[in-house]
Amino acid sequence: MSSNQYDVIIAGGGPAGTTAATLLAQYGHSVLLIERDEHPRFHIGESMLPMIEPVMDRLGIDWSQGNLRKGGAEFIDEATGRRTFFSFEGIYRTFQIERSVFDKKLFDNAIKHGVKAHQKEQVTSVQCTADEVQISTNKAQYQGRYFIDATGRNALMGKTQGSINKVNNLGKFALYKHYKLAKSPESDMVFAQGNVQVFLADIGWIWCIPLVGGRLSVGLVVQKDAPNDLKQDALFKHYINASARMKALLTGAEELSDVRVEADFSYLNKQRYGQRFACCGDAAGFLDPVFSSGFLFAVKTAELVADQLHEALLLGNEADPEIQNSGDEAYQRGFTTMYLMIERFYCTDIMQNLFFEQDRHPRIKKEIEAILAGDLWKEGNEFQKGLLAGRSRKN
Numbered sequence: 001m002s003s004n005q006y007d008v009i010i011a012g013g014g015p016a017g018t019t020a021a022t023l024l025a026q027y028g029h030s031v032l033l034i035e036r037d038e039h040p041r042f043h044i045g046e047s048m049l050p051m052i053e054p055v056m057d058r059l060g061i062d063w064s065q066g067n068l069r070k071g072g073a074e075f076i077d078e079a080t081g082r083r084t085f086f087s088f089e090g091i092y093r094t095f096q097i098e099r100s101v102f103d104k105k106l107f108d109n110a111i112k113h114g115v116k117a118h119q120k121e122q123v124t125s126v127q128c129t130a131d132e133v134q135i136s137t138n139k140a141q142y143q144g145r146y147f148i149d150a151t152g153r154n155a156l157m158g159k160t161q162g163s164i165n166k167v168n169n170l171g172k173f174a175l176y177k178h179y180k181l182a183k184s185p186e187s188d189m190v191f192a193q194g195n196v197q198v199f200l201a202d203i204g205w206i207w208c209i210p211l212v213g214g215r216l217s218v219g220l221v222v223q224k225d226a227p228n229d230l231k232q233d234a235l236f237k238h239y240i241n242a243s244a245r246m247k248a249l250l251t252g253a254e255e256l257s258d259v260r261v262e263a264d265f266s267y268l269n270k271q272r273y274g275q276r277f278a279c280c281g282d283a284a285g286f287l288d289p290v291f292s293s294g295f296l297f298a299v300k301t302a303e304l305v306a307d308q309l310h311e312a313l314l315l316g317n318e319a320d321p322e323i324q325n326s327g328d329e330a331y332q333r334g335f336t337t338m339y340l341m342i343e344r345f346y347c348t349d350i351m352q353n354l355f356f357e358q359d360r361h362p363r364i365k366k367e368i369e370a371i372l373a374g375d376l377w378k379e380g381n382e383f384q385k386g387l388l389a390g391r392s393r394k395n
């Protein structure tokens with residue numbers, strides 16, 4: 001084997017790429033992981049779901065170290081005073097993480113497992129033929145048996161193939177900023193509970209995610225047309241100040257960043273796999289931040305792709321696109337469930353009629369809790385079944 005030849009070449013060293021790389025290296029395959037930036041690098045996406053933990057266990061990552069324990073998810077409508085809390089304590093456990101630190105940990109862990117990793121190198125073109133894959137970067141050329149696209153919202157394969165389809169009616173854009181909170185009984189409570197809080201606003205919603213070190217991530221996701229007279233900074237300030245709770249919490253807080261923006265984030269890559277390639281994480285699709293599902297899908301799709309690919313590499317049939325069929329079916333079940341929840345969040349009265357409903361049956365609350373925990377692949381969740389059945393009746 002030449003020094004530029006690998007079993008698997010992966011573009012993108014975020015959670016999806018590092019998960020696929022580590023699992024494949026654990027199976028004994030030679031893996032090259034190519035990352036455009038250099039860790040630690042900033043990334044948004046700090047609130048985690050419990051069902052990430054089984055994947056972290058496989059990677060040998062103890063995520064209880066250095067992260068803030070997340071108690072659950074709280075949804076609050078300040079206009080009506082209604083609120084509801086979905087607890088993750090008991091059956092599940094999860095954390096709020098600082099992505100720059102955690103993504104570096106995953107990257108270093110891949111190297112520890114034998115992955116060859118390059119940073120500050122960008123994959124520029126990919127050719128998948130019947131016999132091999134040829135990868136060009138801004139620095140070199142490589143050959144492999146298989147290519148995994150984990151380039152996040154850059155979606156290298158999807159954009160090259162023209163297979164990115166927008167998902168309509170979800171969040172349009174997000175404005176966010178980090179703070180260090182002043183010490184107060186309210187801020188102590190926020191960090192002790194560790195909950196992600198979602199505040200409904202007439203223009204969309206606000207996230208409030210506590211992090212270690214007394215820091216808070218605050219974001220405004222805008223779903224409706226924003227008033228033309230407000231620039232992004234002013235829009236952010238306006239809606240944060242309109243929330244009495246956020247205003248009180250941020251009194252005396254130190255601003256740690258400017259307002260940052262992410263837009264056009266809801267899409268599905270219609271061609272997620274093919275001859276000698278598969279896409280995972282955001283390169284396969286991304287919905288919306290509201291139920292914090294992005295990181296889970298990143299590591300779960302990477303796990304599905306890596307497990308299918310391992311078998312195929314042993315059998316020598318990795319050129320066959322069908323090797324990813326069953327993993328992709330599992331992905332679609334999870335992605336569609338989450339899509340239906342998010343679509344109802346934005347387009348129906350699910351918040352008022354179901355989430356905030358006092359008379360809601362406890363079984364239904366538990367089943368919603370399971371979905372919000374990312375427990376999307378277990379049998380017997382009647383609420384999930386109903387969602388998916390309604391969807392297939394429409395199709």
Ligand SMILES: Cc1cc2nc3c(=O)[nH]c(=O)nc-3n(C[C@H](O)[C@H](O)[C@H](O)COP(=O)(O)OP(=O)(O)OC[C@H]3O[C@@H](n4cnc5c(N)ncnc54)[C@H](O)[C@@H]3O)c2cc1C
Pocket residue numbers: 011012013014015016017034035036037043044045046047048049121122123124150151152153154156174262265280281282283286288289292293294295296298
């Ligand atoms: C506003 C907003 C808020 C969010 N909040 C949450 C949240 O609270 N919880 C949650 O779970 N998710 C959240 N997400 C989603 C989450 O951030 C992503 O789903 C997750 O980071 C996807 O991981 P990934 O590995 O697929 O992609 P990324 O983490 O984006 O990693 C992709 C990597 O590929 C590299 N790369 C790109 N192109 C190339 C190339 N050509 N060659 C080599 N390397 C390349 C990039 O530098 C990057 O490091 C949020 C998303 C948005 C937009």
